[in-house]
Amino acid sequence: MKRNKKVNVKFFVGLYIAKIASFFIKFFFRNRGTHAPGSIAIRICPDFLSRIGRPSTIIAVTGTNGKTSTSNLINDVLNKNNINTINNSKGSNMPAGIASSLIEKSNYKGLVSATVAVFEVDERASGYIYNHIPPTYLICTNLFRDSIKRNGHAEFILTKIKSAVPIKTTLILNADDLISSSIGEKNKKVYFSLDKISTSVTSSLVCDIMVCPECKSKLNYDYIHYNHIGKSSCSKCDFKSKDSDFSGCDVDFKNKKFKIIEKKQKIEYNMISDSVFNLYNMIGVIAVLRTYGLTHKQIKKGLDNSSIKSSRYDISKIGDLEIITMLSKNQNPISSSRALDYISNVPGNKVVVLLLTDTKDKVHGSEDISWLYDTDFEYLNRSDIKQVIACGNRCYDLSLRLKLAGINPDIIKTKITYDNIENIIEKGNIDKIFVLYELYGFNIAFDLKKKISGGLK
Amino acid sequence: MIRLEVLYPEYMNLYGDTGNIKYLKECIPNLEIIYTSINQKPAFMRKKIDILYLGPSTESKQEEIIKKLLNYKEKLKELIDDNTIIIATGNSVEFFGKYIEKIDKKRIKCLGFYNVYSKRIENYRYNENCLGKFGDITVVGFKNQMSHMYGKDKHKFLYMEIGTGRNIDVKEEGLMENNFFGTYLLGPILPLNPYFTEYLLKQLNQKKIELPYFEDCLKAYEKRIEEFKNN
Numbered sequence: 216m217k218r219n220k221k222v223n224v225k226f227f228v229g230l231y232i233a234k235i236a237s238f239f240i241k242f243f244f245r246n247r248g249t250h251a252p253g254s255i256a257i258r259i260c261p262d263f264l265s266r267i268g269r270p271s272t273i274i275a276v277t278g279t280n281g282k283t284s285t286s287n288l289i290n291d292v293l294n295k296n297n298i299n300t301i302n303n304s305k306g307s308n309m310p311a312g313i314a315s316s317l318i319e320k321s322n323y324k325g326l327v328s329a330t331v332a333v334f335e336v337d338e339r340a341s342g343y344i345y346n347h348i349p350p351t352y353l354i355c356t357n358l359f360r361d362s363i364k365r366n367g368h369a370e371f372i373l374t375k376i377k378s379a380v381p382i383k384t385t386l387i388l389n390a391d392d393l394i395s396s397s398i399g400e401k402n403k404k405v406y407f408s409l410d411k412i413s414t415s416v417t418s419s420l421v422c423d424i425m426v427c428p429e430c431k432s433k434l435n436y437d438y439i440h441y442n443h444i445g446k447s448s449c450s451k452c453d454f455k456s457k458d459s460d461f462s463g464c465d466v467d468f469k470n471k472k473f474k475i476i477e478k479k480q481k482i483e484y485n486m487i488s489d490s491v492f493n494l495y496n497m498i499g500v501i502a503v504l505r506t507y508g509l510t511h512k513q514i515k516k517g518l519d520n521s522s523i524k525s526s527r528y529d530i531s532k533i534g535d536l537e538i539i540t541m542l543s544k545n546q547n548p549i550s551s552s553r554a555l556d557y558i559s560n561v562p563g564n565k566v567v568v569l570l571l572t573d574t575k576d577k578v579h580g581s582e583d584i585s586w587l588y589d590t591d592f593e594y595l596n597r598s599d600i601k602q603v604i605a606c607g608n609r610c611y612d613l614s615l616r617l618k619l620a621g622i623n624p625d626i627i628k629t630k631i632t633y634d635n636i637e638n639i640i641e642k643g644n645i646d647k648i649f650v651l652y653e654l655y656g657f658n659i660a661f662d663l664k665k666k667i668s669g670g671l672k
Numbered sequence: 673m674i675r676l677e678v679l680y681p682e683y684m685n686l687y688g689d690t691g692n693i694k695y696l697k698e699c700i701p702n703l704e705i706i707y708t709s710i711n712q713k714p715a716f717m718r719k720k721i722d723i724l725y726l727g728p729s730t731e732s733k734q735e736e737i738i739k740k741l742l743n744y745k746e747k748l749k750e751l752i753d754d755n756t757i758i759i760a761t762g763n764s765v766e767f768f769g770k771y772i773e774k775i776d777k778k779r780i781k782c783l784g785f786y787n788v789y790s791k792r793i794e795n796y797r798y799n800e801n802c803l804g805k806f807g808d809i810t811v812v813g814f815k816n817q818m819s820h821m822y823g824k825d826k827h828k829f830l831y832m833e834i835g836t837g838r839n840i841d842v843k844e845e846g847l848m849e850n851n852f853f854g855t856y857l858l859g860p861i862l863p864l865n866p867y868f869t870e871y872l873l874k875q876l877n878q879k880k881i882e883l884p885y886f887e888d889c890l891k892a893y894e895k896r897i898e899e900f901k902n903n
Contacts, residue, residue: 360686363816363859367797368686370730371818420690425682426710431736433709548688581801581899583814585859588691608899611892615863618885619694629888631895 219265219347222325226266229259230325233318250307253314264310264347267317268326270301273348274503275384277336277376278356278395279369280550281496282308284523285356286335288487288500292517293331296509301329308335310343331507338372339365341379353380354387354503356496358395359423359442362546363583369394369423387502389495390457391444393424393434407502408446408459409495411438412466414560415445420591421548429454440491441556442549461502463494475501475511482511488523492553533668536642540650540660545573546582548589554651555594563646564599568636570652570659572607584612592620602641606630633659637666674876676723677706677715680737684764687816689727691860692759696723698884699873710740716756717747722876724751728762728858731792731818735780738767745783751852752785757875758852761861763817765854766790768847772819786847788823788838802857803900804830804845809867812896813857821856829855834900851875866890 233252240249256263276286283304290302301320306312313334320327336344338358345353355376358369366372377398380386386399390406415438422443427434432451439445448455464481465474471486473494484501486494497518504514527542541557544550551571558567573582587609595603595617603626605613610629617627628639640648648667652660678693697703706715715721729737741748751758766772769788772780782789800815811830820839829846830837837845838856846855851872855861862869866889873881883889 363687363814364799367816367818368730370732371797421685422682431710433711581896581903583799583801583816583859584864585688585691585814588688588694588860588863608895609892611888611895615885615888615892616691618888619691619698619863624885 217271218268220262222266225260226263229256229263230318232259237319250311250315252318253311256314256318257311264314267321269317269348270329270332272331273350274331274333275336275350275353277338277341279359279361281356281492282335284493284496285499286333288496288521289503290333291521292504292514295517295520296513298331299329300331300333301327302333303335308337309340313344338376341376345379345381349381350384352387352503352506353384354499355395355398356499357389357392357444359549360589363585385506387506390459391446393443393447396457405502405506406457406459407461407498409440409498410462410464414491415440421589427452427454441553461498463498484515485519487518487521490557493523531664531668537647538664538667539647540664543571543651543653545653546586548586552591555591558649559594559597561647564601564644566602566640566645566648567595567600568604568650569613570606570650570656572609573653574655582609584609587612587616592617596621601645602626604628604630604636604639606633606636636663673702673704674700675704675721676725677708677721678725679708679714680710681707682709683729683733683737684727686728687859692862695863714744716751717744723757726760726764728764734763738780738782741767741783748783749785752849755850757872760854762856762858763819765846765856768854769821786827787825788821790819790821792819800835801900802832802835804832806830806868809871810897811865811868812900813861813864814859815856816858817856829853863889866893
């Protein structure tokens with residue numbers, strides 16, 4: 216158990232008021248996750264995170280995409296190996312969320328009994344959080360263009376993380392990402408990667424690093440899994456992707472198996488999801504937990520009993536028809552492109568419902584739709600996609616984008632409201648209905664799923 | 673045939689700028705697109721081009737880009753004087769002013785065509801929804817930037833009705849002279865603005881001007897104006 220700073224009166228006032236607030240929130244809001252107690256504690260005691268007790272091992276998870284799945288999986292595997300953890304999965308990945316999770320598990324002295332803390336950390340909050348809670352291990356899953364409003368551009372976020380990482384932190388980095396693999400010049404580093412697989416390509420709609428950071432010459436990509444994630448080298452100088460300590464290979468999507476190469480030895484794992492995104496998450500998790508000290512046998516045991524949360528991916532079967540709901544991170548073109556790529560590769564005739572209008576962004580007036588043009592809607596331009604339904608206030612923007620992606624205008628439908636979407640779905644000769652929804656669209660997506668299912672029974 | 677040159681797409685493509693190129697491709701059936709990378713000499717130095725496109729870049733890349741552009745300063749001025757369409761979105765508008773002042777107060781020398789300069793602000797990203805007037809045409813768009821533009825120059829592009837101009841104290845936005853349009857608005861400004869796109873196409877003396885997917889484009893544009901005005 217560690218503290219960065221000694222406790223003081225302000226700390227205890229903050230802790231106890233936050234605990235009382237937490238009790239009432241749980242009582243009135245049925246145990247709903249919240250960052251409010253942490254927010255109260257930090258307001259009363261600004262360096263609260265430095266003074267509260269924390270486990271001696273801190274695993275921080277950051278990056279543009281895959282933070283939540285990666286941190287949930289790390290947490291699950293540790294728990295399944297009887298290692299007591301604390302995590303911020305119920306709160307937010309901002310300082311208040313982390314403080315809330317520590318408050319909830321702490322005793323009256325402000326101490327927690329867990330062995331390991333697994334914290335998902337918002338990239339922009341890196342400076343504040345790592346200053347108060349220096350991570351023992353930090354995994355950065357990847358860095359690329361994200362929501363403009365939230366994150367600006369990848370270089371802006373990279374600078375924030377670079378300046379925040381403590382020198383003693385061991386970094387677990389994605390060797391296939393030339394942006395995030397440049398973090399931590401003097402830190403101990405462990406790299407993970409994924410070998411070329413059947414779905415690898417050599418170019419993508421958007422690529423966030425095309426020029427050698429050393430000599431400014433063109434970068435050549437041997438293969439790309441998505442965006443700029445892949446293996447590359449400079450066309451002129453010696454600059455290239457880092458060599459990997461843990462690399463995924465022999466990926467068998469059909470039988471859901473892959474292998475990890477560590478020190479020339481191959482170890483087989485079962486895939487918990489057949490998307491490249493989640494494959495990367497699994498390889499990152501294995502790299503973190505091997506570095507922490509678990510054996511492959513322990514990690515495998517944990518992963519075999521884990522799953523990606525159904526709130527992010529869920530399949531329901533009504534007769535021969537499958538209804539699949541999938542999360543696509545708000546205004547995040549790479550996350551959305553991955554989801555569209557995944558949909559396009561699933562066999563069968565499909566209807567795709569796009570619930571991608573950011574339902575919370577209207578408080579700022581209107582959503583910036585630039586991201587739609589960095590999103591590869593071209594994946595839906597195929598004959599087995601029988602209908603695409605664009606919903607919400609941005610339905611006309613989406614419709615225009617879909618048409619510019621070459622999709623037959625006759626199969627595109629628009630619906631500015633979310634009621635009765637089920638009535639415009641043409642279900643004849645359809646095998647699968649995909650409902651792609653943004654982070655705050657969970658309820659709309661599940662309501663729609665219920666209505667489609669109800670109509671078919 | 674109409675020739676469009678997209679300058680340094682590996683750097684100047686941060687926010688859905690491909691939307692502008694995709695839309696122009698649909699608008700102009702005989703469009704030839706030339707992508708010029710940072711280590712290449714621009715096509716406008718050796719042949720006639722009709723449209724030059726510059727998108728936004730990261731702050732560090734701005735310095736590399738302006739070093740290159742300064743080599744073509746005279747030709748760029750000539751293109752503006754000759755009525756070539758030049759569209760500079762996001763922070764690429766800053767290249768046409770006198771200089772960019774960095775956080776450490778050091779100055780990056782720019783083309784100096786207009787009596788304005790830009791100033792970066794530490795730990796700052798400015799987001800805004802914007803609605804401005806270009807003559808009778810309403811132009812809508814979004815800003816996301818780490819700097820503002822200062823100084824007085826009559827060559828404004830827009831007069832803002834919603835949102836701010838070159839900086840938060842003025843309503844005059846961007847730069848415009850002949851067919852040069854420089855604006856902090858970023859991303860797919862052409863599919864966002866059907867009437868402005870129509871205006872641009874008229875400058876190319878196209879016989880037939882028909883915006884593709886006009887109905888979607890117009891509905892999206894009208895919905896956006898409604899949302900901007902009601903906020």
